Amino acid sequence: MNSIDCDLVIVGGGLAGGLAALALVALRPELRLLLIEHGAEPGGNHIWSFFDGDVAPQDRWLVDPMIAHRWTQGHAVIFPGFQRDLATPYNSITSVTFAVHVRKTLGDRLLIGADVRTLAPDRVTLADGRIIHAQAILDARGPGDLSALRCGWQKFVGHALRCAAPHGVERPVIMDASVDQHDGYRFVYLLPWDDHNIFVEDTYYSDTPNLDGVVLDERIAAYAAAKGWDAQSVHREEGVLPVVHGGDFDRYWPVSDPVARAGVRAGLFQPMTGYSLPDAVRFALWLARQPLDGLPAATRAFARAHWRQDGYYRMLGKMLFGAARPDERWRIFSRFYGLHPALIQRFYAGQSTMADRLRILCGKPPVPIRDAMRTLLNPPA
Structure with a gap:
């Protein structure tokens, strides 16, 4: 058929689009829904x-079926001269567990391998000529026009390693910053799947999005060798995420754009970390309560409020990239990880209280005061 009719079409089957579809199928099963993914x-x-x-207990039902591994013993961080274990449990969702659950739940409401040619408020035209008509369209295809934002970058390469002998890592290491510093703030992220399998990610808070995958592959191999691991890579991934420290929301999402948005395309992520899962869960459950009429204006208002609320995190990002020497940026995170665990938790969830915000800025600063003030007071170029 060259024409399909739906109530709602979600374009983009990544985290935001997939969670939105799962929430709608569970809470509004009467909707004729279609999730389109080009991959x-x-x-x-x-x-x-x-x-x-990061996710409220009453909302965990949305993500719990996709969790591939859960570490109830908490997690750790490592910095030069400082190491800390934190008790908060940690969870990981893999693309495999995500895809299996989305496929099983959505069934024929999922369309894969479909290239979108154009979007309009009431229809999607595919590259093969099919037209999908709907009461509303939700665009969840990843970043929009990042030139409207002032960004640093979190970039990474990760390898899943299978070790010949037990690797000895008992809990996730969120940041191992004891490594040599290159290209900004560098740390290694570790997820021990089991005694012999571990995910190792080499991550950078950098001024540029340029990523030399070969060099990072070599650094991961060197890290594993230094740990004494006889390891083979069985999976690889890489990515570049914006760390937003300024910009113009109205340029990023013009009021004239008539299509509703979700996820990173709507600016819904923690700007200091690029971390999007908590916002994706909150948005999906909010979306399930909204009427389809007026969805573009409603989603833009939701995202606009999020942009205003996250001004504090953009200020921190501006200080990180503007006031701290690249090879000294690790000191900011080392100091932060010496604070109260509940404050750290609220920060990652994007729900820092006013007291949290003051505490983060109080005390001996990890960057020179003069440089920090100059960075905050100078208008953007």
Whole structure:
């Protein structure tokens, strides 16, 4: 058929689009819903992880079926001269568990391998000529016009390693910053799947999005060798995420754009970390309560409020990239990880209280005061 009719079409089967579809199928099963993904599977090639406090207990039903691994013993961080274990449990969703659950739940409401040619408020035209008519369209295809934002970048390469002998890592290491510093703030992220399998990610808070995958592959191999691991890589992924420290929301999402948005395309992520899962869950459950009429204006208002609320995190990002020497940026995170665990948890969830915000800025600063003030007071170019 060259024409299909739906109530709602979600374009983009990544984290935001997939969670929105799952929430709607569960809470509004009467809707004629279609999720369109251009790839062979929803979710792409990613691992999404979250702390227990990132998702409210009453909302965990949305993500719990996709959790590939859960570490109840908490997690750790490592910095030069400082190491800390934190008790908050940690969870990971893989693209495989995500794809399996989305496929099983959506059934024929999922369309994969479909290239979108154009979007309009009431229809999607595919590259093969099919037209899908709907009461509303939700665009969840990843970043929009990032030139409207002022960004640093979090970029990474990750390898799943199979070790010949037990690797000895008992809990996730969110940041191992004891490594040599290159290209900004560098740390290694570790997820021990079991005694012999571990995911190792080499991550950078960098001024540029340029990623030399070969060099990072070599650094991961060197890290494993230094740990004494006789390991073979069985899976690889890479990515570049914006760390937003300024910009113009109205340029990023013009009021004239008539199509509703979700996820990173709507600016719905923690700007200091690029972390999007908590916002994706909150948005999906909010969306399930909204009428389809007026959805473009409603989603833009939701995202606009999020942009205003996250001004504090953009300020921190501006200080990180503007006031701290690249090879000294690790000191900011080391100081932060010395604070109260509940404050750290709220920060990652994007729900820092006013007291949290003051505490983060109080005390001996990890960057020179003069440089920090100059960075905050100078208008953007």
